[in-house]
Amino acid sequence: MPVNLVDLGVIYGIAEHDGIVDVDLTFTAMGCPASDFILEDVRERLLREPGVREVRINVVWNPPWTAARLTPEGRDALEAWGLAV
Amino acid sequence: MPSAAEFAQTIKSGELIESPSEMTPEYLRELKHTLIVSGDTELISAPAYYLAAKRAPSINAFMTGIAIIQDELAHAHIAYHILEELGEDQEKLIFSRDPKSFRYPYAFDVPLESWTELVVANGMYDQAGFCLLGDIHDKCSYGPWKRGLNKVMAEENFHLRNGRTWMKRISQAGGAAKDELQHAVDWMFPLSVEWFGLPDTMKMHSTQLEYRLKGLTNDQLRQWWLSTVVPYSEEIGIKVPAHKETKDGKDVWELDYPFPCEFDAEAKRWDFSKPITWDDVLARWRERGPRNAEMVAMFQEEFHRFRKTHNNGA
Numbered sequence: 001m002p003v004n005l006v007d008l009g010v011i012y013g014i015a016e017h018d019g020i021v022d023v024d025l026t027f028t029a030m031g032c033p034a035s036d037f038i039l040e041d042v043r044e045r046l047l048r049e050p051g052v053r054e055v056r057i058n059v060v061w062n063p064p065w066t067a068a069r070l071t072p073e074g075r076d077a078l079e080a081w082g083l084a085v
Numbered sequence: 086m087p088s089a090a091e092f093a094q095t096i097k098s099g100e101l102i103e104s105p106s107e108m109t110p111e112y113l114r115e116l117k118h119t120l121i122v123s124g125d126t127e128l129i130s131a132p133a134y135y136l137a138a139k140r141a142p143s144i145n146a147f148m149t150g151i152a153i154i155q156d157e158l159a160h161a162h163i164a165y166h167i168l169e170e171l172g173e174d175q176e177k178l179i180f181s182r183d184p185k186s187f188r189y190p191y192a193f194d195v196p197l198e199s200w201t202e203l204v205v206a207n208g209m210y211d212q213a214g215f216c217l218l219g220d221i222h223d224k225c226s227y228g229p230w231k232r233g234l235n236k237v238m239a240e241e242n243f244h245l246r247n248g249r250t251w252m253k254r255i256s257q258a259g260g261a262a263k264d265e266l267q268h269a270v271d272w273m274f275p276l277s278v279e280w281f282g283l284p285d286t287m288k289m290h291s292t293q294l295e296y297r298l299k300g301l302t303n304d305q306l307r308q309w310w311l312s313t314v315v316p317y318s319e320e321i322g323i324k325v326p327a328h329k330e331t332k333d334g335k336d337v338w339e340l341d342y343p344f345p346c347e348f349d350a351e352a353k354r355w356d357f358s359k360p361i362t363w364d365d366v367l368a369r370w371r372e373r374g375p376r377n378a379e380m381v382a383m384f385q386e387e388f389h390r391f392r393k394t395h396n397n398g399a
Contacts, residue, residue: 002239033152036145037246082236 002081005038009069012060019053021046026065086110096297101228105171112296116227117171118188119298121178123221124164126189126214128179130157130206132383133193133376137203149247150203156240163233170229180388184381185373192276194374195350201255201262205269207248209277209314215241216309217281217299224300249317256321267323272353274314274325279345281307283363311338326357350374 005011005025013024023042027035039057046055067085070078078085087095092109095102102108108116131154138150169175192210197203218241222234255266282288285304293299301309311327315338318325326341343360348369 031148033149034243036143036149037250040250081239 003074003077005042007071007074007077009071009074010038010065016052019051021049021052021055023055023057024060025057026060028065030061096226096295099297100226101231102226103228111292113171115292115296116230116298117168117173119221119293120164120168120171120230122188123218124161124168124178125187126193127157127161127164128384129187129189129193129380130154130210130214131161132380133197134203134206135383137197137199137206140198140200140203142200146200146251150200153207153244153247156244160237160240163237164230167227167229167233180385182381184378185371187377187381190276190280191370191374192273192280193380194377195272195276195353196376199265199269200251201265202269202273204248204251204255205266205273207244208252208317209248209270209273210280211241211244211248212314213277213280213310215245216306216313220299220301220306224297226297252318252323253321256323263322270318270323270325272355274318274327275342275344275346275348275355277310277314278307278327278340279366281310284344287363308338312336 008028010026010028011023012026013022015022023046025038025042027038032038039059042057043055046052067075070085075085087107087109089109092112095107102112105113134150134154134157138147138154141147141150165173165175165178168178190210190213197206215238218234218237222231222238225231225234252266255262282303285302288303291302294302315325315327315329327338328341330337330339342355342357345361345363345366347356347359347361348354349356
């Protein structure tokens with residue numbers, strides 16, 4: 001991926017409590033072909049943080065993702081990659 | 086049209102060729118040939134991958150498999166579209182050629198029959214495609230193709246990721262799953278090695294290199310492929326018949342079997358005790374493999390049937 005998930009605007013919420021991290025995230029499309037990779041990356045990366053022992057990911061669809069959720073950095077990264085945003 | 090000498094100078098200077106009016110007939114012929122191999126390879130990977138993607142172990146995995154097939158069709162379209170700009174008839178190229186005249190690697194004639202074989206194809210065949218196209222993207226003297234490959238390279242990364250992630254996951258599962266993975270690698274690794282064609286010692290002159298249609302020789306491309314696939318396979322605990330040696334201070338990847346050697350396509354089995362000649366390999370390639378006609382029929386049949394019924398109804 002040319003852009004990180006935060007700049008892509010798909011992370012809706014994150015909270016940590018006693019080493020358990022809860023993540024609310026969405027995908028840019030319901031048929032996202034990279035969904036497994038994204039879930040795996042998020043889990044693997046958060047487990048590398050000191051003190052994190054469990055990652056719970058909640059996939060949400062409301063509000064639906066649109067390009068308006070991109071940060072300016074995310075928009076620049078996608079444009080540099082040749083995607084229309 | 087430039088003279089042969091003017092054209093040679095343009096190629097040598099590193100300038101890009103942008104249209105047929107800037108080419109010699111020989112360059113045009115070689116460019117078309119190279120594009121047909123590329124288009125045919127991408128196109129045939131779609132039915133070949135589809136046979137296996139149907140056996141995906143989850144809906145998410147199936148979506149990934151289908152997305153890869155969609156990418157491959159789009160990549161084929163880039164090559165055929167450029168061929169059309171160069172005067173070829175795209176519809177004829179795709180739908181009216183005899184299966185045996187398609188110019189894709191022999192590997193795709195051997196059926197992929199499980200999700201495991203699909204992900205090994207993503208890890209090994211797509212890596213071969215990545216090396217071949219990466220080289221063209223980097224060095225190609227024909228501007229429209231070079232630029233068209235920008236996005237292709239990004240998408241091929243996604244296929245590699247699918248291959249590598251799943252190969253690792255299956256290997257870690259161990260037991261029968263790992264055995265199945267090892268078996269797939271055992272027959273698919275040597276087919277990928279063969280994909281890059283004749284060794285440089287037998288191919289003294291390459292028009293493709295002379296015209297800068299590509300930048301690396303067959304053996305250089307094969308070494309690049311080995312340098313990515315061998316370490317990754319070893320890292321995830323899968324055996325491959327090759328190893329690294331240091332010669333004159335440089336890393337060289339050596340095969341642990343006679344190259345080329347005998348392959349039983351029906352049984353998907355190599356016989357490392359039976360070396361063969363490159364003439365034998367070329368004869369096998371010309372004959373095509375077990376599923377050549379079936380793969381081509383998968384996209385040709387309905388086109389002709391629909392056309393016939395459509396025209397009759399009109």
